[in-house]
Amino acid sequence: MKSKTVILGFSALLALTACGGGGAPAPTAPTTGNQAPTVAIRSMANQPLTDKNFLQPGASLMILTSDDDVVKTVTYSLAGPVSKAPVQLGSVEGKNTINLPPDLTEGTYTMTVQATDSQGATSTGTASFRIDTTNPQLVSVTVNGQTVGSSNISAAGTAALKVVAHDTSGPVALVLTEGQEVLAQNSNELNFDLARKKDGSLREDGSYSFMLTATDPAGRTTQQAVNVTLVKKDASSGPVEQVPTPTLQVIGEGPFAGNMGVNASANIGPSSQLDKMVLVVTDSTGRMDSQTYVTTQANQTFSVDTTQFTNGPVKLQVFAYTKGGLEGASPVQSIEVKNINAPQISVVAPVDGSTFNAPTLPVRVTITKRTSYFSFVSGQVSVELRDYRGALKATRTLDISNPSTCTGDTKATLTCNTSFDMADGDAGIYSVTASTSVNVDGLGEQRLSATSRFTSTVQNASAPANNIILPIRISNDGSNVAELPSATAKLPVLNRGSGVMVHASDNDGLKYVQVRFLYPDGRPVNSYLLNRKMVDVSETYEVVMPIELDGSEYIPDGQYILQMTTEDTLGNTNIQEMWVRVDRAQRGQLFKTEAVFTDARSFVNGQLTHSSGAWGLGCSDKTVDATTEAGSLTNCASLQADSRVIALTYFRNPEGVTKVVGRTISPVTTAGTSVISRVGFNAEGTYWVSWLVQDLNTGVVESISGPELAVQKNSNQ
Template identity: 30%
Template sequence: MKKAALLTLPLLIASCNPSSAPGSGSVTVSSSKTTVSAANSQLTGSTTYTFTNKAGAREVTINSATLTWTDPTSNAARTETVSIAAFTLPAGLSCPASATNPSASCPFNDANTTFADRTASRAISDAELFSKLLSANPSAANLPVSVQFNATQNALPFTFSSAAQSGGEGGKPAEAAPKPQLTINTTGSQPYSGNLSVTVSGNFDVTSKVKSLVLEVRDSRGNVDNTTFTSLNPTTSFSIDTSKYPDGPLILRAIALTDSGLRGESAPQTVQIQNVSAPTVAILSPDANSTLTGPGVVRVQFRQSTTAFTLTALNSTNDVRLDVRDFRGQVVKTLFGKANRVSEGILEAFIPIDLIGPEFSSNAYTITASAEARLADGTTRSLGATTPINTKVNDTKPPALNVLMPAYFTDPYTNPTRPVLSRNSALMMQGSDDQVVTSMRLDFTCDQATALPTQSCPSAPYTFNIPINVPGIIYRVFQIGALLDAQPFVQNGNYTLRVTAFDGNGNTNIQEMPVRVSRAAADSEIANLASLSIVDNIVYDTRPGELNIVSARWIVPGTTANPVRVATLAYDNTSGSLIPSRQRVDPILPAGTSLQVTQGFAAEGIYRIDFIVEDLVTGVTRYYEGPEIVVKRNAS
């Protein structure tokens, strides 16, 4: 792709204004003749106009013309604006596509695009352009008139003459029958496909009142449509959706009717159409987002559009493939089936499926049906359809559970030394399940046998619930210190910390460890470390358009006096959440360790690094919540 710095000013203008309003002043016009005459109050024939858009100019839409003349009687200037069938003049750019298609648009930033004048010719019937002039001047002779399309650079000079017809009732000119014409506006070679643009001009007598202007369409089977394309205007453009007609010849004819009963017909014009379209494919069952609890059948339907088709065999007996993907997008099962004809243009395949078994968990899956269709013109199209489903199996497996912080710092089977929790402590748990971990529960249970003399044990444990509802592996950080002083108040003393993980099928996993709750100052700090973490070494960038901060360091001032266990928690745009976006646990760091993390930034956001530190001599567990860094992009 080209860099913007290489673009020239005209190309930049063209790129920023892909479709300008008419009148950019970049267009010049010439005409195939300079005289127009009306015989017997009728304007027949047409004039070819050549429009040139200058190199580098924006594309322009031409949809009107303004006629200017001097009234022979009053000697006053007169103007009339006439609407014409709109067309778009491409921007002043040249590319390989424009060499074969004069109306093609060129990508401004393509290596093969250059500046060049772009020219388009349009035949416009004289009746469409000069009928208002004729109505105002039914007996003009060599009347000078200028025609300017939209606000193009130049006006075209014409000489206009007309002669009134005698012999009508009361000496008035006799009304002449309309002489309609039709013009195919669609460019390119036949056969046409998609939408076909046709302009119909009624060429009505100036004294006529339009009753109807009709474009009659006759298809290759002899069916005639003369009701779809009608108008009350003397000139109009129709868009024919050729895909609604069978491939082959399409015969077009314009019919103009007046209120007085006069009728005019154009000569028939034949165009060839061909719409090659692939069949549609759909998975009819199972329903999207339905839940499978046992074996089932996938029903795949192929429906013909406008072109006959056959399915290409994938192996000796089958022509339809099913791929089952898990929530990661990986294919976990592939099946094949055969599609059979159920009615004209419709094939269906019924493929048995079973996603209930030991190798499949209750989860979300996606079924994709695919096939290769060979169309009547010999081309091949790849077909595909997708539907999401869920499975539900009987699950008796409990979720996995680990309490990562705090941890035992001596062997609990030989020396059950208790980790210490204070007002400044936090817990970190890891859980996982092949379905969903729905919640975790924390219980502080007091045992009379291990209670301190100053401690009274309630009959019920102190309980805290944490909602989860996440499948796979999950981490949760819980600031238990903030809740110790809440109601119910957790006394200082010895407890059994019980953590229970639940899944959606009633299965549980329980982990227990002895802990001591203490609010003493000595049990709230890690020796030789500051009470709060800070952010320093912030590297700023003031350049326009760049991130305002390149990197920063989170640090707990000081060095550890004893060996420690450290959990490092990163929050990238997840501030205030129980879910760290990244985490690491160092089981043991020696005395004299400095706790610090330097992070670089590649995107805007709010960033924070936290630490949970456990002294492996005293058991004190301390939570350091880091300051937030807000990274934004400088103004350009």
């Protein structure tokens, strides 16, 4: 080891210096930083493991470790359907072969290996794989249509073996042997005429034994013996069928990218009928495609998508199958594939177009190498949650080196996981977009992005909004509702002429709005000032004027809590409270009011008699033109103190239905200001203006209503 060499050399120099009795000073030993050990988990073929690898219980794996110092301990553990506690290896540094426990059940497992060197530096490696405990299934094994069992099958002329196999873990490798000789092999399906030898020549009559072996990706096998007795073919049945001799020709010269053309010919004999012709493509990683390029035509030009295969050498071979059960294969032809393309990023959860109903949305993103090598630019993956408008609701930045969020191979397939809280959002359509930047060999920096749209049916758990608009606090006294204010606290004051105004809203819809008094100890006064049920209403302003203090539920003078409660249609509730003082003797500013039409009377058929009017708070007189009926307000008093003024415009239609058609809230109207409210008319009926005024010095609230103005629609009939 490097560090050992430095220490030994230093010791030798010290010894020589001591013998010399002086001379040059002893050299200083160089220092090196201790690096954590490297850890890798590999298959026995020295390949990385992923959750796409299938293994058997008891299978062997390699653990590779190295260090610039000395690896002292190596432990490994398993997590999955059957978890195993950490096991310490006997030998440590270098290559260690371990056998998986024989009692593992089917499922996905994660192995964690931890290595520690002599200086205490530790590193951890993980790998996932799947355990398969089920043997592949031979779905169908027939000779000339007869199911193969333990007894011999007699065949005359042709002994067409047809095999279909299946396994949940992936393709099944089928191999037909006679003794030690391999006669035929294929994936999932196999056809072979047992009446012929491997070279296509006819066998002599007699009994023959063959062995069919099916192997799944985990290495589990199923075998079936096939015993056949061949007898002479009746000459009257026609000529003997011949084995096909298919050929292939690649169009153009390599290296190939994108789509590549391959001409294939079955070359069957005149006594044969073609069942199918298959072009099998196998890349340098062993990935085989025998399902995509299939035809029932004797001559076919296949368009092969080379982007589905790893760059490098790719093998092509054509197989032709006759309806008599004969199989022929072309010579293998190798070509070079060289595609330059970026990896693929996908949002695999939530699934695009899906519906989701849970408070937490799990998100899974994969980045998968296609053909070209790549590396991450920033080492981060950005994930955004947006609503149907495209407005950003939340974002996550995932570190690809953090194993708690991202696992896999950063140069092959990487899986990253995160989540979003949907409980405070509205039901509706959302989108999740994942993006990152990578450097691609031959392309440079590329931006990757993928989006998945889904529908959330999670109901919003947010309470409705509500607020007591009037009265308002005029000091910090009573700001803590949990504490009883002092007798001299400066609180809002309500008397027989006072009113209150509240506002409530909710995105789903309101169920009710309630306003009531509470005694200082929290007990409710039985009667509500307001108890309004809502139907299809999402926002409301509610006014109570004047407040009833002297009814059957008599409210003595004193301190109370004014409480406002709202509930939405989903059952979410919001309560707002404020300390107030009831004092009948304390009065605020008292005003006279007047109202006039501000435009000349109209006599045009179908028009309103007047289109506008004005109401004056504190105006005691008016002047009106006898001809036009238009007037002006006179002798208008001003506010004596800074005040909060709310003007409410009421309208009553000819059927007697009254509603508020306008409101103006002036948070602070300074003393000395005259209050004039101007209103435009747009329907036949009666209009008037009422005011809520709170003196910001004394806190007293008064409600004042102005006179009514009636408007008719002209009719000359």
